[in-house]
Amino acid sequence: xxxxxxxxxxxxxxxxxxxxxxxxxxxxxxxxxxxxxxxxxxxxxxxxxxxxxxxxxxxxxxxxxxxxxxxxxxxxxxxxxxxxxxxxxxxxxxxxxxxxxxxxxxxxxxxxxxxxxxxxxxxxxxxxxxxxxxxxxxxxxxxxxxxxxxx
Amino acid sequence: xxxxxxxxxxxxxxxxxxxxxxxxxxxxxxxxxxxxxxxxxxxxxxxxxxxxxxxxxxxxxxxxxxxxxxxxxxxxxxxxxxxxxxxxxxxxxxxxxxxxxxxxxxxxxxxxxxxxxxxxxxxxxxxxxxxxxxxxxxxxxxxxxxxxxxxxxxxxxxxxxxxxxxxxxxxxxxxxxxxxxxxxxxxxxxxxxxxxxxxxxxxxxxxxxxxxxxxxxxxxxxxxxxxxxxxxxxxxxxxxxxxxxxxxxxxxxxxxxxxxxxxxxxxxxxxxxxxxxxxxxxxxxxxxxxxxxxxxxxxxxxxxxxxxxxxxxxxxxxxxxxxxxxxxxxxxxxxxxxxxxxxxxxxxxxxxxxxxxxxxxxxxxxxxxxxxxxxxxxxxxxxxxxxxxxxxxxxxxxxxxxxxxxxxxxxxxxxxxxx
Numbered sequence: 001x002x003x004x005x006x007x008x009x010x011x012x013x014x015x016x017x018x019x020x021x022x023x024x025x026x027x028x029x030x031x032x033x034x035x036x037x038x039x040x041x042x043x044x045x046x047x048x049x050x051x052x053x054x055x056x057x058x059x060x061x062x063x064x065x066x067x068x069x070x071x072x073x074x075x076x077x078x079x080x081x082x083x084x085x086x087x088x089x090x091x092x093x094x095x096x097x098x099x100x101x102x103x104x105x106x107x108x109x110x111x112x113x114x115x116x117x118x119x120x121x122x123x124x125x126x127x128x129x130x131x132x133x134x135x136x137x138x139x140x141x142x143x144x145x146x147x148x149x150x151x
Numbered sequence: 152x153x154x155x156x157x158x159x160x161x162x163x164x165x166x167x168x169x170x171x172x173x174x175x176x177x178x179x180x181x182x183x184x185x186x187x188x189x190x191x192x193x194x195x196x197x198x199x200x201x202x203x204x205x206x207x208x209x210x211x212x213x214x215x216x217x218x219x220x221x222x223x224x225x226x227x228x229x230x231x232x233x234x235x236x237x238x239x240x241x242x243x244x245x246x247x248x249x250x251x252x253x254x255x256x257x258x259x260x261x262x263x264x265x266x267x268x269x270x271x272x273x274x275x276x277x278x279x280x281x282x283x284x285x286x287x288x289x290x291x292x293x294x295x296x297x298x299x300x301x302x303x304x305x306x307x308x309x310x311x312x313x314x315x316x317x318x319x320x321x322x323x324x325x326x327x328x329x330x331x332x333x334x335x336x337x338x339x340x341x342x343x344x345x346x347x348x349x350x351x352x353x354x355x356x357x358x359x360x361x362x363x364x365x366x367x368x369x370x371x372x373x374x375x376x377x378x379x380x381x382x383x384x385x386x387x388x389x390x391x392x393x394x395x396x397x398x399x400x401x402x403x404x405x406x407x408x409x410x411x412x413x414x415x416x417x418x419x420x421x422x423x424x425x426x427x428x429x430x431x432x433x434x435x436x437x438x439x440x441x442x443x444x445x446x447x448x449x450x451x452x453x454x455x456x457x458x459x460x461x462x463x464x465x466x467x468x469x470x471x472x473x474x475x476x477x478x479x480x481x482x483x484x485x486x487x488x489x490x491x492x493x494x495x496x497x498x499x500x501x502x503x504x505x506x507x508x509x510x511x512x513x514x515x516x517x518x519x520x521x522x523x524x525x526x527x528x529x530x531x532x533x534x535x536x537x538x539x540x541x542x543x544x545x546x547x548x549x550x551x552x553x554x555x556x557x558x559x560x561x562x563x564x565x566x567x568x569x570x
Contacts, residue, residue, distance in 0.1 A: 009567070
């Protein structure tokens, strides 16, 4: 098996897929949005509770491949407790990492677990899997649309 | 095990895939450093050199428009195109080539019937019966039509084993029913539906039957006269032919009474500024310059299949499918969807809690091409309460050794994802 493939499915991703963090419904959320990838059936609902520009809580429900679920889980742990501006910054970093615009080393300090997703850039077909939860979160905060589709 | 081995040998004496594989240049390549194992034949099949060459030769020596030119090339193109029609008629044992309309494929064939037959003959309150296991190609055209016409769709449910619920069919078949349109072989379960029984029941009430034969014509001997179906739709690319060519078979009386599908050149007889008269069937339904090269390739594909023999292909595929099912079911956590006794070589499954998308990506790394997703049958997935499955589907060029390798890689995928 190629190293790139092992890099894609590294331990942290498989572990978050098996035991996703913040996997629950949130009744007192301030923002909620459904994200869907109709081509492969990935489907998540992202819940956010924002108070005074701080993301006090974030959770998600839904199903999809290991990459998409681990990404949603890592996204939730990354932005929880952060300001809206910081969440936006992480969104930008994540996007650059999975599309290969920047490598993980450039964001070594800042990226944390997000860096695990830099392996996705080797597999263009999987970028939409990794991005779904992030785009949904971003659009929920921007009140962009009722639904997000990465197709 | 000994019994299995001898069975393997027996099958090999009837059809030896290794005899045909050299005809398929694509199969000998490496994918991610592994020899390609192509198990996505329900999506599309690979093309033998005979088909590739026929298209090549057409463009090299015969290219011209059909049914128009006086010159030699035009004659060659027209003859080849019409020979393909005769060939298609013979392939499914139609009485006449006038019953074969060339289309882009199964989807267009069904849309043609929905538009040309449906819009003319359907009335508000009428009903069309489908099954719950239809591919989107035999669902959406009827949704569009019934919404437009104020008509209604009814559905024959499928049971847990992937077979149809006949008592429900008996209940919903009524004097409101104007058409029964069913998938012959399920692209999800592999189920071969008992269509003779369906046709008999529908005909008892004078209701015509359309068969979505995209998965059956490539794998089973089909005799439309024996089946007595009224419409039959199939695609070239799922039976060794090129993409963008397929056919609609229909009974002459139906074709003659139907309105044209699209307007343009070729489908007319006489044209005035305000109106026109239509060409004879089947040309009435073929507006514009058709896929001539596709027809040449399609003909070569049918020649290839008949040279082997469809009966032989069916038997071999049944043997390799049974072999694969037995081996797959030995793997812990294997769920296979559909266990109809009459089935073809499409196997949908899930393995433990590995998502089909992850599994298909893993297998691709090992050189194995399978399909992951909803297989254009979202309603089927919803009823099974799953988002997706992985599907392996075979053709006569697949080998028992490939199945062994596939099963081995499924086991290693379990180890990989559960580390």
